[in-house]
Amino acid sequence: MPGLKEIRKRISSVKSTKQITKAMKxxxxxxxxxxxxxxxxxxxxxxxxxxxxxxxxxxxxxxxxxxxxxxxxxxxxxxxxxxxxxxxxxxxxxxxxxxxxxxxxxxxxxxxxxxxxxxxxxxxxxxxxxxxxxxxxxxxxxxxxxxxxxxxxxxxxxxxxxxxxxxxxxxxxxxxxxxxxxxxxxxxxxxxxxxxxxxxxxxxxxxxxxxxxxxxxxxxxxxxxxxxxxxxxxxxxxxxxxxxxTSMENATKAADDMIDNLTLQYNKARQASITKELMDIVGGVEALKQ
Missing domain, CATH: 3.40.1380.10 (ATP synthase, F1 complex, gamma subunit)
Known part of the structure; x- marks a missing residue:
C-alpha cells in the first residue's frame, strides 16, 4: 500500500488537474x-x-x-x-x-x-x-x-x-x-x-x-x-x-471520484498507521511490566 505522503501528493495533483478541467469547461x-x-x-x-x-x-x-x-x-x-x-x-x-x-x-x-x-x-x-x-x-x-x-x-x-x-x-x-x-x-x-x-x-x-x-x-x-x-x-x-x-465535465467528475477514492485510501492507511503505533505502545508497556 502507498505511504501517506505519496497519497497526499496524489490527492494534491488530482485537485490541481480538477481545477484546470473545470476552468477549461x-x-x-x-x-x-x-x-x-x-x-x-x-x-x-x-x-x-x-x-x-x-x-x-x-x-x-x-x-x-x-x-x-x-x-x-x-x-x-x-x-x-x-x-x-x-x-x-x-x-x-x-x-x-x-x-x-x-x-x-x-x-x-x-x-x-x-x-x-x-x-x-x-x-x-x-x-x-x-x-x-x-x-x-x-x-x-x-x-x-x-x-x-x-x-x-x-x-x-x-x-x-x-x-x-x-x-x-x-x-x-x-x-x-x-x-x-x-x-x-x-x-x-x-x-x-x-x-x-x-x-x-x-x-x-x-x-x-x-x-x-x-x-x-x-x-x-x-x-x-x-x-x-x-x-x-x-x-x-x-x-x-x-x-x-462535455469532455472537460467528464474529466472533472472523474477527478472528483479519484479524489474520493484516494481520500478513502488515505484514511484507511492513516488508521492502519495509528493502530500499528498503538499496538507498538501497548507491546512496549507489556514488556516493561515483565
Missing amino acids: MVAAAKFRKAQARILELRPYADKMNSVLASLATTVEIGHPLLEVRLRKRVEVIVLTGDKGLCGAFNTNVMKAAFKLIKEMQSEGIEVSVSAIGKKGNDLLKRRGFTPRQSWLGISGRVSYLNAKEITANIIENYINETFDEVILIYNEFKSALVQKVSIVKLLPLAPVKTEVSEPQETIAAFIYEPSQQAIFDNLLPKNLEIQVFRALLESQASEEAARM
Whole structure:
C-alpha cells in the first residue's frame, strides 16, 4: 500500500488537474454559446439562398461549370477537424470516416487527393502516409467568412481546371450540446438546387431580376458554395466546443471520484498507521511490566 505522503501528493495533483478541467469547461461553455448562436443565425440564410437558387434554376437556360458532372476519376476529400485536442472523440470520428471513405474509393480504382482544415486532421494524415494537397490551419476557434472564401476559391479553381472531378467535405455537424454527427457532403459538382416546398410558377415569374436571371444565377452559385463551406466551419466550431465542454465535465467528475477514492485510501492507511503505533505502545508497556 502507498505511504501517506505519496497519497497526499496524489490527492494534491488530482485537485490541481480538477481545477484546470473545470476552468477549461467554463471557457468552452462560453465559446460554445457564441458558436451556437452563429450557426443558428446562419442556417435560415443558407436555406433562403437555396430557395432563391431553386427559383432561378427554373428560369435560366445556360448551365454553369460548377454544375458539370464529369466521370469520377479523381476525387478530393477535405477533412475538417480542430486545431486542438481535449475534446473527446471529436477529431477521431471525422478521421475514421475519412479513412474509411478513402479506402472504399481507392478499392474502386478512384484516385484520391486529401486536404485538411485543422491541425489535428493535417497531422494525422501525415502520420498515416498522406501528403495533404492543401492545408488550412489556425481557423478553429476564430472562424470568419474570409476563411470560407479562401477555401472555396481554391476548390473552385482546381475543379474548373479539372484537377479533380468531385469534392467531398467531411465534418462534424452540430445537433445539440451532447450530440455531434459526422456528415459527408459532396460540395462539387453542385447538386440540382431544390426546395422542400415547391413554389407555384406564377410566384416565380412575378420577380423582376436585374441585370438578368442568368447573371444572378452565375454569381449566386459560387456564393452558395461559400455559404456551404462557411456553414460547415461554424457547425464544426460549435460541435468542437460542445465536445470539449462535455469532455472537460467528464474529466472533472472523474477527478472528483479519484479524489474520493484516494481520500478513502488515505484514511484507511492513516488508521492502519495509528493502530500499528498503538499496538507498538501497548507491546512496549507489556514488556516493561515483565
